[in-house]
Amino acid sequence: MLSTVRFSGLVLGTALSASITVQAQDYLPILQYHHVSASSPASTSVTPEQFMEHMDYLKSSGFQVVDLRSALDDLKANKPLPDKAVAISFDDAYQSIYQAGFPILKERNFPFTVFINTEPVERNSSSFLTWAQMKEMQANGGVFANHTVNHPYMLRKESGESDGDWLARMEKEVDTVEALLVKHLGHSPKMLAYPYGESDRQIRTMMKEKDIIAFGQQSGVVSADSDFENLPRFPAAGSYANLSTLKTKLDAKPMPLLSEKTGGDYATDQPVSIQLTFKEGKYRFKDLTCYVSGQGKATLDWVSDVEVVATADKPFGVGRGRINCTMPDESGQHYYWYSNVWIRSSPEQGYVSEKS
Template identity: 65%
Template sequence: MSLPKTLAAGAFLCGSALALAQDYLPILQYHHVDANTPRATSVAPDEFREHMDYLKSAGFQVVDLPQALTAIKAGEPLPEKAVAITFDDAYRNIYENGFPVLKEHGFPFTVFINTGPIEKGHSSFLTWAQMQEMEQSGGVFANHTVSHPYMLRLKDGETHEQWRARMAHEVNAVEQLLNDKLGHSPKMLAYPYGESNAEIREQLAEQGMIAFGQQSGVVDQHSDFTNLPRFPAAGHYANLSSLKVKLNAKPMPLLSFEDQGEFASHQPVSMTLNFQGGNYRLKDLACYVAGQGKAKLEWLEANQVKVQAEQAFPVGRGRINCTMPDQSGRHYYWFSNVWIHASADQAYVTEKIKKN
């Protein structure tokens, strides 16, 4: 079993004048803004407008992501109902169908770019000139690697050191281009497919970079800033009613959790959640396993629960989402964890491979 992943504990302090201010941030994740691209990663233009119109009418404060994360890390309050908007993959339809709506509403946003197709002039991807234009209206451009690889997979015959060098190039080459073409970098990375491991996260931390996975949840001061959560808002997650619940989510009040590592096997996964002390509705905690329904909960202590899947995950990425209503019943605490179940022909970086 992996070592516990510790989440720093402690109360957020603010003056009474800031009592309604927010010390956490939900972040929305989009890819395509188009009705004719793969549905799983797309939101249609009319759906995207519906989302943005709702944020405006409901009084959400769309914030600049780098600035908001700096404030959260420093323990400084965000506006009440703060939220951030992100896109992955630098598709041109973001510029054509999403940017006009964002500009109309005055919403800042972040696009994580994979520079390989951009540098090749691929017609489906943004150009540097378009990015420069978007920057003038609140756009921030960040790192999504050069070629959008599965970052934990080895190429045929590749050694561990060669893999490390390749991943360093995937990240550093984009940082160089951001600085060369736009004059700056926010030093943020979105992992392709949301996949990372402790080794990659440590490398990014040493470079002073912030990084994002694809597990759902809310960012606060005690989050792992090399593996931050976001809420997907495309495909079957584009439904506005379910999106409203996520926009009102809070970070799960955890001290730590254990998840047995990044990889799943032919055995069902489990994780242990250790809650902070406080007046929480722990009896209303519910966890859901992707493709399986509710997980089994076994309370080991008053503030410690084991979450058990009933079946093994199929090959690919699997997750467990846990939610719990707050005392008001108007918000849900939210936590998600992701595992990778590799097939026999996929050479993933594992502890065994590293030792060899």
């Protein structure tokens, strides 16, 4: 595949007043699916008709569907991606991916990645993929990656479990799948999707030490500046399956941030806040909007020309809560996009301490 580089505003010598612009892309939106079925839970599903609509839109609109791991390697190395590059991913090894999703992908020659939890695969559950099906899909653009063995809440300890035993159990969840991928499919792409999107500093450090790229469930666009142990993806199922809103996400850019301060992975009984510091540039700061899940718009306090603090009005309830921020670019045709997730735990859930 040929890729080109953008040299925006490059002037060669003093005699040339024109600029040379060659299209390329230094960021990647990634779509996240689960079921492709009309009979599975609506919150994590697209119907086959919806999935075909999404894929047809990608093809007709000139999107270049790329292999996820290869594209991430290029971004990390500051190599350009094709213009309108996008990647497709699925979480969980559901049989509907093979039955309804794979034929659509194969017909369009679209590469895709499936993050598999191997326990139901190994016990031959009729609702999950078989290794033979995965081999067939692998021969037609499919890549299979790590979603742990048992799909646990990775930050929850079992009753009576020490912090050390918990971390060892999580390492086994990861290593077992890596070994099974190599055994049955010949290799591992060294990528993992956190079950429920949950991770903390210890888990992300484990991923970094194992040289595994990992994904959360916050929305956003990947760039070379992203945290490659906690990458964003755009959910494209359930309430997010509407094509008109999906178009906006496919055209999104990464928020041009120099730094962020989130206060950690866990929310408390106080409203969360996040401080964002922007890179130098010409941005439409007056149009920046941050939304708190279940609460509406966050309060924005600008502490300098390039620093803003977004604060929720109320504490989160138990579970996961988000702040999503968007801002139109200068052209008004794209949105910069950023999201952060916090966990509000309760004592009976057994979450590992943030300080441990």
